[in-house]
Amino acid sequence: MENNISKALYKAKKVLKDRGVRSALESELLLSHLLGVDRVYLHIHAQEELDSFAFERFMRMVKTRAKGFPIEYITNEVSFYGRIFFVDERVLIPRPETEILVHQASELIQDYGIKNVVEVGIGSGVISVSLAMAHPKISILATDITMEALEVASVNISTFNLQNRINLFQTSLLEGVDIKARTLVVSNPPYVALDYPLEDSVRYEPEIALYGGEYGDEILKALIDQAANKRVKYLACEMGHNHKASLSEHLGLKGYQANFYTDYSDLDRGFVATRPT
Template sequence: MKTVREALQWGAARLQHASTTPRLDAEVLLADVLGVSRAGLIARLHDTLARDAFKAFQGRIARRERGEPVAYIVGRKAFYGRDFLVDARVLIPRPETELLVERALARLADVPAPRIADIGTGSGCIAVTLAAERPDAHLIATDVSEGALAVARANAERHGVADRVDFRRGSLLEPLDAPVHLIVANLPYVGTDEMEILAPDVATYEPHVALFAGPDGLALIRDLLAQVSPAVLLPGGALLLEIGYAQGEAVARLVRERWPHAQVVLHRDLAGLDRVVEISDLWLTAEA
């Protein structure tokens, strides 16, 4: 029989070569088995672990050792202070996407009852967070994947916002039937050319429909921009798009080719990399 401390040491050692954060992973996996928080786990370091619990822990460690992300093993991931259900049907929410949420909240601070579209909602982390942070907002959340929409709906229920998030299946802006104040999108932006430089865990376990967008990664952003018109975006409305760190200039060029006077602002993430592009003032020109 092992104590919690010994089990953690065993688990971290097993993950030494499979993870860059072996101790943290072992803690999260064991806390999940015991149904406690990580802090709760640390408070029990000297407790003896029941045989069944250790067996369950061994199973989770084996999955992690094979490369499966921790979030899929425990079925949850924290995003903007809330817990989101995740499984293999959706991309695991990333911390850098919180920047997009922050910019959306800042942009809409003075807009009462905003209508927001979240394109490629995946787990629903962006749409559900915006609905929870702005109780007067109405969201339309779209995805091409029915599986992703099922997960996103469950997250909307979980966070009590299902009555204000309208989930629609369809590609890009096609499901929008009325103009909104803000379009947010974290669409796939990895180039198929870059497949081999992705972390192996990502390419093996996360849905490819959530990752890749043509050879340069810009295929979906290009198509989305081509669909923007007054039929989907209100005057004074804006777009916030998450992008790859090297795509800022290319996206700015795409925008200016169509709307020469548009405002394009690149926002950097905590690592100092271009991560979100904010596009506004599109309709100052005649070609809207």
């Protein structure tokens, strides 16, 4: 049976709609990825025939998505801060609200002439790459506790030719990291509480990148402790929406003055903190 682009999309939308997925958009994203074209092409060439191999592969992708598997893992792509990055199941899928953290960190770099940045928990590398691309004079040391995440980050660092400006180091938080004067530490660490109900699709993402302890703020507090002990002057972190009170107190105890920011839903989502030398 012959299938053109229009028919393939119609069948895909039907499968996805039954599972509550954004059927029209995601059908087009999957097929455009498979064919190596943009979504406009699909509309202009709606009557173009698909061979049986392409159609069968497309429908396998659609059925995988219908089971709740994240589309970013199917296409191995995620859009972040205006760029396309590689992702797979070894790392957390970057969320749009983390772009706000990049913006906050970027303002610190610009306002204080920061040249050295340490990212804790680099994951896919989107934060470090975005900062390096925006600020050509900074050098970045990025840590992660898992080699799997560092491997994914390395792919994205190489894609943007930043191997000479972003160095990777496997460790927990800031352990073994030499902090230079006027260094910015930026992090989007695990901050989900152990009993917090997550969407079904999130179950495919690595737990080590999600859960921050019983209350969700334990890893953040440990990072603040290490940053204070190493006399880190600038600290920018993403956090859970219910962590403002506990982290405000903890930052104050460690000598930091913090400003908190909200996300696109007007929920508390992170902080920028400075510490007198």
